[in-house]
Amino acid sequence: xxxxxxxxxxxxxxxxxxxxxxxxxxxxxxxxxxxxxxxxxxxxxxxxxxxxxxxxxxxxxxxxxxxxxxxxxxxxxxxxxxxxxxxxxxxxxxxxxxxxxxxxxxxxxxxxxxxxxxxxxxxxxxxxxxxxxxxxxxxxxxxxxxxxxxxxxxxxxxxxxxxxxxxxxxxxxxxxxxxxxxxxxxxxxxxxxxxxxxxxxxxxxxxxxxxxxxxxxxxxxxxxxxxxxxxxxxxxxxxxxxxxxxxxxxxxxxxxxxxxxxxxxxxxxxxxxxxxxxxxxxxxxxxxxxxxxxxxxxxxxxxxx
Amino acid sequence: xxxxxxxxxxxxxxxxxxxxxxxxxxxxxxxxxxxxxxxxxxxxxxxxxxxxxxxxxxxxxxxxxxxxxxxxxxxxxxxxxxxxxxxxxxxxxxxxxxxxxxxxxxxxxxxxxxxxxxxxxxxxxxxxxxxxxxxxxxxxxxxxxxxxxxxxxxxxxxxxxxxxxxxxxxxxxxxxxxxxxxxxxxxxxxxxxxxxxxxxxxxxxxxxxxxxxxxxxxxxxxxxxxxxxxxxxxxxxxxxxxxxxxxxxxxxxxxxxxxxxxxxxxxxxxxxxxxxxxxxxxxxxxxxxxxxxxxxxxxxxxxxxxxxxxxxxxxxxxxxxxxxxxxxxxxxxxxxxxxxxxxxxxxxxxx
Numbered sequence: 001x002x003x004x005x006x007x008x009x010x011x012x013x014x015x016x017x018x019x020x021x022x023x024x025x026x027x028x029x030x031x032x033x034x035x036x037x038x039x040x041x042x043x044x045x046x047x048x049x050x051x052x053x054x055x056x057x058x059x060x061x062x063x064x065x066x067x068x069x070x071x072x073x074x075x076x077x078x079x080x081x082x083x084x085x086x087x088x089x090x091x092x093x094x095x096x097x098x099x100x101x102x103x104x105x106x107x108x109x110x111x112x113x114x115x116x117x118x119x120x121x122x123x124x125x126x127x128x129x130x131x132x133x134x135x136x137x138x139x140x141x142x143x144x145x146x147x148x149x150x151x152x153x154x155x156x157x158x159x160x161x162x163x164x165x166x167x168x169x170x171x172x173x174x175x176x177x178x179x180x181x182x183x184x185x186x187x188x189x190x191x192x193x194x195x196x197x198x199x200x201x202x203x204x205x206x207x208x209x210x211x212x213x214x215x216x217x218x219x220x221x222x223x224x225x226x227x228x229x230x231x232x233x234x235x236x237x238x239x240x241x242x243x244x245x246x247x248x249x250x251x252x253x254x255x256x257x258x259x260x261x262x263x264x265x266x267x268x269x270x271x272x273x274x275x276x277x278x279x280x281x282x283x284x285x286x287x288x289x290x291x292x293x294x295x296x297x298x299x300x301x302x303x304x305x
Numbered sequence: 306x307x308x309x310x311x312x313x314x315x316x317x318x319x320x321x322x323x324x325x326x327x328x329x330x331x332x333x334x335x336x337x338x339x340x341x342x343x344x345x346x347x348x349x350x351x352x353x354x355x356x357x358x359x360x361x362x363x364x365x366x367x368x369x370x371x372x373x374x375x376x377x378x379x380x381x382x383x384x385x386x387x388x389x390x391x392x393x394x395x396x397x398x399x400x401x402x403x404x405x406x407x408x409x410x411x412x413x414x415x416x417x418x419x420x421x422x423x424x425x426x427x428x429x430x431x432x433x434x435x436x437x438x439x440x441x442x443x444x445x446x447x448x449x450x451x452x453x454x455x456x457x458x459x460x461x462x463x464x465x466x467x468x469x470x471x472x473x474x475x476x477x478x479x480x481x482x483x484x485x486x487x488x489x490x491x492x493x494x495x496x497x498x499x500x501x502x503x504x505x506x507x508x509x510x511x512x513x514x515x516x517x518x519x520x521x522x523x524x525x526x527x528x529x530x531x532x533x534x535x536x537x538x539x540x541x542x543x544x545x546x547x548x549x550x551x552x553x554x555x556x557x558x559x560x561x562x563x564x565x566x567x568x569x570x571x572x573x574x575x576x577x578x579x580x581x582x583x584x585x586x587x588x589x590x591x592x593x594x595x596x597x598x599x600x601x602x603x604x605x606x607x608x609x610x611x612x613x614x615x616x617x618x619x620x621x622x623x624x625x626x627x628x629x630x631x632x633x634x635x636x637x638x639x640x641x642x643x644x645x646x647x648x649x650x651x652x653x654x655x656x
Contacts, residue, residue, distance in 0.1 A: 209416045210411040
């Protein structure tokens with residue numbers, strides 16, 4: 001198991017290097033930032049001075065080395081628009097996003113996994129059909145539309161819930177539901193099909209032959225095997241939440257990372273965009289690393305590879 | 306209804322009290338989109354304590370479904386046991402609640418599945434899988450359970466059981482896995498063991514070993530056995546009596562030697578004639594003409610009639626009852642000396 005974790009860790013490091021390369025070069029591809037910063041009216045002196053300040057006239061690999069060094073010390077530059085270190089701005093936004101993620105994710109898992117299991121166990125009954133309908137709706141309704149409809153119904157027409165902001169528990173409801181809607185559908189579908197596969201297997205038959213009580217067969221013998229695809233999916237979803245945030249945080253004016261990204265893009269704020277993308281990538285890699293370790297725990301065949 | 310006493314705390318070497326298994330007119334049907342499949346349709350037999358009954362027939366003849374019906378593990382909701390009785394001692398298993406049935410499975414009636422590569426749970430180690438039965442049925446925990454697992458692994462001749470107990474299925478060979486499955490099936494010393502083609506997926510040398518192991522264990526622990534196979538060589542080696550199935554029914558039942566010596570039902574005769582004889586050289590093996598019938602659309606009367614060279618008018622009109630045909634070679638040991646066939650050839654002729 002230790003060797004397995006180490007191997008996954010090295011892979012994660014490689015991914016991070018790849019990520020930094022992509023972020024760095026993509027940013028350079030958008031052109032020389034001086035074109036944006038200096039506007040139309042500047043002297044050669046100003047141009048050279050700024051070039052020296054940000055090492056823009058150095059060879060590209062030197063620039064990359066400087067970028068890496070700065071990144072390692074947590075320096076991703078200063079927001080051009082707000083004149084503040086981009087990392088600090090990001091850090092202030094993270095709690096709001098994380099809280100929303102955790103709320104939406106826990107809600108989805110608590111609802112979707114038992115529903116998926118029930119759907120599989122009660123296959124082809126009305127429970128299963130109801131579950132499938134929910135899954136279909138969830139996967140076909142886009143978040144931007146659902147968010148607006150929810151605001152319209154619950155906030156505008158019925159005045160039950162706030163439309164936007166983050167001032168108390170009630171504010172979490174609509175954004176979490178909007179974010180979680182798609183997730184519930186996906187997790188449920190994956191859980192159902194994984195459970196159906198597993199319940200059909202010979203080892204489940206043998207567990208029943210042994211006289212293991214049915215609830216233990218389902219929640220221990222079967223779920224432990226069905227969990228592998230479900231966990232993979234959860235990891236992916238968690239990463240995808242980041243993109244979901246751009247939409248959901250915009251609709252609900254949620255002061256999180258997604259909203260910051262949108263503001264950065266709107267104002268051409270180079271440092272902000274780079275920082276948010278880097279953060280998103282790091283998070284994705286970290287989640288995948290954790291998912292890989294969890295696999296090892298779930299499945300001995302992976303552990304002893 | 307009598308239930309079995311709880312065995313928790315009793316001596317581990319005491320098998321569950323040997324009981325007679327009696328299946329009466331069992332009917333297990335499948336309701337599918339294409340229609341009703343009468344996978345098992347009126348199967349009756351008895352299994353005396355300590356006896357081995359072979360269940361032979363081609364794929365789809367209902368052997369496996371008969372076995373699953375005894376354990377009440379027919380895949381639902383498509384499959385349903387719609388009629389009959391299954392008596393284990395003085396309990397009709399079909400009358401038990403789901404919960405009561407869980408206490409029968411593994412404890413009194415157990416089963417070895419066909420494919421050892423898929424019948425062990427990949428995420429649990431051997432100790433957990435072998436010990437589970439003893440935990441639920443014999444109430445063992447902790448070090449008692451650990452010892453029990455070691456004992457079971459020794460029964461099935463797993464080398465170095467203390468080490469192997471911590472292994473996972475993917476670390477073992479097919480033959481070893483099948484012995485683990487055997488240990489699981491026998492963990493609570495059932496009185497009836499159903500073996501559903503337990504050697505089909507093993508290679509030939511391992512097959513022989515495994516059969517010997519089953520026979521030795523049966524000798525030692527005195528369980529009765531239903532042995533499903535389509536290998537007549539295995540039948541000859543392990544079975545006391547044989548029931549031949551065709552299209553969901555038992556068409557002939559006789560002591561093993563009697564069946565080989567004088568098969569009665571035309572289907573059983575054809576089967577036995579199709580066995581190659583190692584002493585005579587032939588160019589072509591004998592085959593049975595035609596195809597097994599589709600279970601969706603069984604012809605009226607005897608389902609074998611369309612392929613039968615001796616079919617009479619009545620065969621296509623009415624399904625034959627089971628006739629006692631008498632023992633041809635008396636002296637063959639075995640409890641109920643009877644040889645039956647469901648075939649009009651053995652009717653009283655007046656019909």
